[in-house]
């Protein structure tokens with residue numbers, strides 16, 4: 001184990017090594033950085049002004065600030081990933097040669113674990129991932145570093161006109177035996193890198209619609225398998241609580257006592273897509289439930305001591321709905337009684353033009369908002385809902401294009 005080390009390397013300059021309990025970071029002149037998990041697999045990098053992050057399925061997302069101060073996100077193709085990983089590997093190989101002839105040769109075993117994970121090996125991780133998981137389509141931004149457990153697959157509703165996340169699968173709930181097996185495979189895939197994870201997230205879109213008795217049995221399996229909120233002997237990590245999405249209709253079917261039970265099982269925050277507070281637009285989006293039902297469910301969840309994350313859809317309904325969408329959404333959020341433990345996420349609408357939502361918009365003669373108009377709407381939400389008191393919720397962006405698990 002080492003803390004921070006550095007070494008001059010010809011052709012590069014000053015190279016820094018940092019070993020944290022679950023991560024190794026190499027920095028070139030404190031300008032380019034790349035980090036690896038305890039097994040040596042590439043995790044994140046900052047090179048030539050762009051951020052890179054590898055997901056558990058071994059896709060790599062590149063995020064770059066463009067000239068217009070917007071973030072451009074791009075998933076590397078296989079060829080791009082190969083050339084990117086080869087580039088990192090050749091730099092680490094070059095550094096290793098100099099480390100071998102220095103007084104810091106004890107770093108070599110760490111560098112060798114990194115060199116073991118070349119492109120071919122990292123690519124094989126993709127098959128291992130898909131053997132365990134259905135695609136993890138989206139998570140709330142504060143849960144990107146969770147351990148996702150697909151207790152259920154898909155969305156029990158799957159009919160909102162703008163949402164295509166789970167169209168590729170049927171809603172299905174795992175039995176406790178299959179769920180435990182799923183957990184064992186995830187632990188094996190993560191290995192020691194589980195220590196980088198912060199919490200448990202229940203996949204997919206609304207696992208909490210599972211009838212209460214069945215749900216508690218599945219939550220019990222989680223508690224038997226992971227240290228939640230408290231250390232266990234033999235584990236060198238702790239996961240802080242359980243988190244999940246829930247749609248409004250599913251939320252409506254649970255009672256205050258049900259939520260209190262979930263709280264006792266360490267459920268810390270439930271995320272609900274209100275999308276809009278406007279009744280007419282809500283119906284057009286074909287969300288289950290209603291904005292008022294969402295307000296009431298959120299109040300019940302909070303009364304049980306569970307925090308919420310409420311998601312609004314910036315740009316929904318285009319120019320035709322812009323005013324009523326903004327006004328009504330702000331009014332509904334303000335009626336929820338949120339506090340500092342809660343989050344309001346604003347998700348700028350992303351559409352391809354092909355989905356049902358785009359066809360509806362064309363039918364009613366509405367024009368989609370452009371990027372600047374959408375940003376202005378998101379800013380209006382933020383201004384209206386921004387913390388005025390210390391106990392106000394945090395309002396943050398939720399950019400689905402930046403997501404990677």
Ligand SMILES: C[S@@+](CC[C@H](N)C(=O)[O-])C[C@H]1O[C@@H](n2cnc3c(N)ncnc32)[C@H](O)[C@@H]1O
Nearest residue numbers: 162163205245246247272273311347348349350
């Ligand atoms: C898994 S979904 C919602 C959780 C839950 N099923 C619900 O409906 O309340 C997560 C969020 O992704 C966002 N989302 C879905 N499709 C989107 C799209 N095309 N563009 C932007 N955001 C989208 C929505 O705001 C949605 O609430």
Ligand code: SF4
Nearest residue numbers: 155158159160163205
């Ligand atoms: S927004 Fe939620 S409820 Fe609607 S289809 Fe998507 S995941 Fe399902």
